[in-house]
Amino acid sequence: MTAARRSPARAAAQWRSDDVVWLDHVRLQPADAEWLSEVRRLTLWAVKVPPGLLAALPRLQWLDIRGGSGVSIEVVDECANLTYLAVNQIRGVHDLSALGRQSNLRLLSLYGLPQVHELPSLAELVHLRRVEIGSMKGLSGLGPVLEAPFLEEVLLMKAVGLSDTDPEAIAAHPSMRAFEWSALGGVPDATWVPVMDRVGLPSATVMHASDWFDRNP
Incomplete structure (x- = not known):
């Protein structure tokens, strides 16, 4: 029996369809790339991932990394086909520099990363259309995100750190068409309402990623 066939991770995999899988609290090994090779959408919940494994999955387009701990997201480096x-x-993540190299991303969602203070420039992400950021009050601002040249939608959720110039920069972005700050969860009206007023754009809709892709094929 091959290592891939006796893999504990494979035994624990929750298949949503032939190419959509969830893994929860397991440790992946390099040999797991064999049985994951046809996966298109992958959710990893507190999963240990060896360097290079995700980059070895040729069909991987959607990646959702949740929970666990680390200092960076370098496991996504060289994942050439990610659109989401x-x-x-x-826990502990403070380095998101790998985001700036995800040149095929169309939708990016960041949530609950309190130790992230600076985001990398997204200037090379020419396909990026929507960014969602939530519960990241330690951020110094959205400037690097707004460098994405064709960004159309920004959705903020709960407490998010903004710079004094972010509202005007969002409003002035040449391709921006929608903005929303869904501030439920302790953000005072005096914080988010003036930002919405200063941006002055139609509201970005809160929706699941699959719904967004259905609307934006």
Whole structure:
């Protein structure tokens, strides 16, 4: 029996369809790339991932990384085909520099990363259309995100750190068409309402990623 066939991760995999899988609290090994090779959408919940494994999955387009711990998201480096990336509540993460190299991303979602203070420039992400950021009050601002040249939608959720110039920069972005700050969860009206007023754009809709892709094929 091959290593891939006796893999504990494979035994624990929750298949949503032939190419959509969830993994929860397991440790992946390099040999797991064999049985994951046809996966298109992958959710990793507190999963240990060896360097290079995700980059070895040729069909991987959606990646949702949740929970666990680490200092960076370098595991996504060289994942050449990602169109959707979600990074959610990874304890200790402060380095998101790998985002700036995800040139095929169309939708990026970041949530619950309190130790991230600076985001990398997204200037090379020419396909990026929507960014969602939530519960990241330590951010110094959205300037690097707004360098994405064709960004159309920004959705903020709960407490997010903005710079004094972010509202005007969002409003002035040449391709921006929608903005929303869904501030439920302790953000005072005196914080988010003036930002909405200063941006002055139609509201970005809160929706699941699959719904967004259905609307934006």
